[in-house]
Amino acid sequence: MTTPPTTSPTPTGSETSGPRRPGTAAPAPLVSLTWTDQETGYQGFLVIDRLVRGVSSGGLRMRAGCTLEEVTGLARGMTMKEALHYNPQGRYIPLGGAKGGIDCDPREPAAYGVLVRYLRAVRPYIEHFWTTGEDLGLTQDLVDRAAAEAGLVSSIQAVYPLLDDEEAARRRLADAFAIDVDGIGLDELAGGCGVAESVLTALDRAGVPHQGTRVSVQGLGTMGGATARFLARAGLRVVAVADIKGTIVNPEGLDVETLLAARDGHGCVDRAALRAEDRELPAGAWLRADAEVLVPAAVSYAVDTSNQAEITARWIIEAANMPVVPEAEALLAARGITVLPDVAVNSGTNAWWWWTLFGDIGADADEAFAHIRRSMRALVDQILVRAESEGCTPRAAAHALAADRLPVIAERFGWFR
Structure with missing residues (x-):
């Protein structure tokens, strides 16, 4: 097996997603690097938290203000997401956690060139150690x-050696993407299906009916x-959605399908599609919406001690x-507000990729949604039961569950630190 490139780990401060027991220090990642684009001066980051069978998994984000500390926390969160979906009977084999980030506004004209040069710079990692x-x-x-312009076969090519039948697996994933x-x-849709099922699981455990429950x-x-589509189709009432231009609200419920059809490539809604009864409010109004459920589905650090x-x-x-x-x-917990953590809630996208590639499910929407719903409901229910029995937050319960599973994965497959 190829030996990972040697890179000095960069310890960071407090993280929100570290897979560790309470009271223990966050371990340094296996790889932590900072890249500077010589043409623009923008910086990019790559953190590989750990490898399992020599490979890690985690997406690549681009946003102005992205930092190495942020990417480090996200990489640790990916280690947890992989562990939380470990099924000893499944074909999907959990990978290690990783993440990439570029400190650049994706709307800038120079952004695509920065992306290509970043991928070209980290190409050896993508070829051998990091699926993104x-x-x-x-x-x-x-x-x-x-990725193609940077000379890569695929952004997930590092996992190909782990597949039993690479050609069939790649064809299955391509068919699913089509x-x-x-x-x-x-x-x-895969990730939103998982988020929506997390919402429905929480409502069901609390005995709250789906019909008419308000969501922002x-x-x-x-x-x-x-997420908005799946919740609206489950009978919930989406009363507010926020994009970069502000918040669109309607206490009687927004027409989700119309808003989805009116989005641009960055998720911004054309206001010409709004109905007369829809109102526009400032960007932060989604937080104050009169709703039972809030779904932050955009940037990190959206909810702070002030708002x-x-x-x-x-x-x-x-x-x-x-x-x-x-x-x-x-502070939210002290007020009786429950936060369902990202490491479980938004893990459906990553898991769907691997369930499809490894052959746990085929290239079929109904099969995919059924598998996502079943898996996410079981996971979120387990987290909520543990939180209740141990008197802790759902995040602490999810961390504990991941901490239980990581040694089991290591014993079966090994990992590299």
């Missing part, structure tokens, strides 16, 4: 196009848009990565 794909600010089509469900690709969603991109006081919802479902800062979560 779309994350905040990037679409999979864009990542694929840039599936369209009512105007939206299956690959875009921050972000109408890939994850937020798909958490505006929230009256009963549940916050983390569709984005690290949207609630730890200090804010403690």
